[in-house]
Every structure is written in C-alpha cells, then in structure tokens.
Amino acid sequence: MMKGALYDQLWIHRQMLQDRVRCEAYRRAIADTVKTGDVVLDMGTGTGILSLFAARAGARKVYAIERTSIVDLARRLVRINRAEEQIEILQGDMENMDLPEQVDVIISEWMGPYGVDENLLPSVLIARDRWLKPGGKMLPERVTAWMAPAWDSELAREMSFFQARPYDLDLSLITRYTAQEVWYAQHHISLEHLLAEPQPMWTTNVCECSLEEARGPFQALLSFSITHPGKLNALAAWFSAELGAGHLLTCAPDAPKTHWGRTVCPLDRALEVAPGTDIAVEFACEPGEPGWSNTRWSVRIGEGDWEHHDQERALI
Known part of the structure; x- marks a missing residue:
C-alpha cells in the first residue's frame, strides 16, 4: 500500500495519536524549539497534532501541509481547539505549494521503521531548501x-x-x-x-x-x-x-x-x-x-x- 493510500485512513492516525511516547517527545521538543512569534511549517500534518503543539508553543503562524483527505478532519480539530487564527492547513503536494513567507522551524514526522524507508525525507528537504530561514530549525535534526x-x-x-x-x-x-x-x-x-x-x-x-x-x-x-x-x-x-x-x-x-x-x-x-x-x-x-x-x-x-x-x- 502506498503512503498516500495508507494515510487517508483514520486507523493509522489513531495508532499514531495513541502513541504517547511519540507524541510527548514531539510535544516537548516543539515546546523547547518554537519561540513566541515563530513561523512554522508542518510537513505531512495528518490530523494536525504537531501543528497544534506548535500553536500552543507560541507560533504566530503554522502552515500545515497534507496531501491526503485526512485534512478535513485536521481542519475540524484545529477549529475545535480554537487555533484557526494560527494554523493554516494546505492540501496538496508540497512541490506545488507556494508559501507567502519563510519559516523559522520545519517540523515533520517522516520516519519509517528504520528511518528513511517511507521515502518522505526528500520532500522535507525540498521544503527546507525553499522556505527555511538561514539559521532555522529542523525537527527532527538527526x-x-x-x-x-x-x-x-x-x-x-x-x-x-x-x-x-x-x-x-x-x-x-x-x-x-x-x-x-x-x-x-x-x-x-x-x-x-x-x-x-x-x-x-x-x-x-x-x-x-x-x-x-x-x-x-x-x-x-x-x-x-x-x-x-x-x-x-x-x-x-x-x-x-x-x-x-x-x-x-x-x-x-x-x-x-x-x-x-x-x-x-x-x-x-x-x-x-x-x-x-x-x-x-x-x-x-x-x-x-x-x-x-x-x-x-x-x-x-x-x-x-x-x-x-x-x-x-x-x-x-
């Protein structure tokens, strides 16, 4: 099954959201990385959980990109959590996007079971080269x-x-x-x-x-x-x-x-x-x-x- 087809389905997102080790690690890292007023890009936002963490950390703006239909759920969750003024969800392939500004932080959860095997890293790096400010942060780093x-x-x-x-x-x-x-x-x-x-x-x-x-x-x-x-x-x-x-x-x-x-x-x-x-x-x-x-x-x-x-x- 291709990644797009897999991540259209709610069950995989339920599984990731219930992974407290994963979510808490990202929540803490985002809280200690994103500064008040930062502009953040969330690559492959899924249900928007990492974008919500970034908004809570004080981001002025979060651009959340997702290619699958799960964005409909993400938009509703953003509204329910009253973050629609900070988070803008964009549906489509990152390569076809055009952000209105550079970003301070790029966050993404692109890792497969041994890191690179889901082959999502290239899109993250294209986003890095296009939109990350000099001295900006990548999350994860390594x-x-x-x-x-x-x-x-x-x-x-x-x-x-x-x-x-x-x-x-x-x-x-x-x-x-x-x-x-x-x-x-x-x-x-x-x-x-x-x-x-x-x-x-x-x-x-x-x-x-x-x-x-x-x-x-x-x-x-x-x-x-x-x-x-x-x-x-x-x-x-x-x-x-x-x-x-x-x-x-x-x-x-x-x-x-x-x-x-x-x-x-x-x-x-x-x-x-x-x-x-x-x-x-x-x-x-x-x-x-x-x-x-x-x-x-x-x-x-x-x-x-x-x-x-x-x-x-x-x-x-």
Whole structure:
C-alpha cells in the first residue's frame, strides 16, 4: 500500500495519536524549539497534532501541509481547539505549494521503521531548501538507523507451521517467500532477543543532508560478533531520532513502547550460534515512490555461504 493510500485512513492516525511516547517527545521538543512569534511549517500534518503543539508553543503562524483527505478532519480539530487564527492547513503536494513567507522551524514526522524507508525525507528537504530561514530549525535534526542479529520466536512459529506439513500437505514453499518479507511492528523483540551489540547502519543529518543523498539508496556493511549464545533467525532494526533541544525519540528494544516497534528481516532458517561467531551483513534500503522503498539484505554466518533476501521477491 502506498503512503498516500495508507494515510487517508483514520486507523493509522489513531495508532499514531495513541502513541504517547511519540507524541510527548514531539510535544516537548516543539515546546523547547518554537519561540513566541515563530513561523512554522508542518510537513505531512495528518490530523494536525504537531501543528497544534506548535500553536500552543507560541507560533504566530503554522502552515500545515497534507496531501491526503485526512485534512478535513485536521481542519475540524484545529477549529475545535480554537487555533484557526494560527494554523493554516494546505492540501496538496508540497512541490506545488507556494508559501507567502519563510519559516523559522520545519517540523515533520517522516520516519519509517528504520528511518528513511517511507521515502518522505526528500520532500522535507525540498521544503527546507525553499522556505527555511538561514539559521532555522529542523525537527527532527538527526535520525540514526540501528541493527542487531536476533532471535524472533514469532517468526520461528510462523516458519515451523509451514515446515510441519499441516493438513498432510507440503506447504514449505511458503517459507521461501516469508523469508523475503520485512516484518513490521515486532513489539516483542527486546534486549534479551539480541545476540550481538547493535550497530548503526546510517545517520541522516536533516539540516545538512543533500536531496541526492535523501533519494538513496541507503546502504550498510556490518560485521557483528555474537556475544550471547542462542538461536539466530533474524536481523532486528529500529531508529533513534534526535528531535532537537536534547529530546530523543527511539523505538529501540530497551525503550518505552512505540507504534513502530522493531522491524525484522528474516533469515532462511534458524541456526545455533556461539559467542565469537562472526556475522556479516549487507543491507540496502532503496527508495522508490513516496511512501515505499525496497529492502535487500544478505547475511553470512561464520565462513558459510551468503544468503540473499529481497523484499521485491516476497508475494506482497
């Protein structure tokens, strides 16, 4: 499903609004970043929650851009909260907009499960280059994607079902496609499921990143050494976002629960690994159209052969 179609639907906005960790982190960062009298741009405003935070922080004007039909709800919420004098909601693609003034702060929640994978950052940077005043603020300022080898018991149960000849039929082919899928919102993955120290895949500095860099691909070559013995069947990924003014938002395994959770990239099969085992990973996030990117990952355990995975080969 494309981002536009997804964000036309109320359920995803309910999910984000009920994510108190996400919303409170943004609320605090906006309160400490937006000054009285500032002009603010909210990219991808959705229901307008971040714009309302900016208005409460003292913004003189908030331009809230949203391409989907959820803007009708946002306008009503702005009126109900008596912020219509401060917040102007504009529907359409940012590239076709023409703001009447430059802005002091750009706020946006563009992060996918490992940061850049929803491919919304390019639009934010175009807005930055067009409308942000010299010395203006970007929120978030910096986003880092992380990864670690992991054991995912839910993935293991899923694979085992199709390998066990259910209904006296050979359905094992399904596991081949399952191993190409990216598994989102895996909230059960905690620190105890990680088999090696997490490593950063990439960091995106939103204030300095070029448009060319934002369009990817994003690639990482990682070398892990197993620190905890156990079974390995996946790579777990997440992000941490430096929102500004010292505020951090993360969906790491040891952090309070968010709607993102962890994202899991399966291996072909589960293997026992001992401390000191080397794990090599080649990982790529290849942005496509807005709202979508393709993920590829290759893994080598010890001196074994490489196994290769490509999200486009999954039946999705």
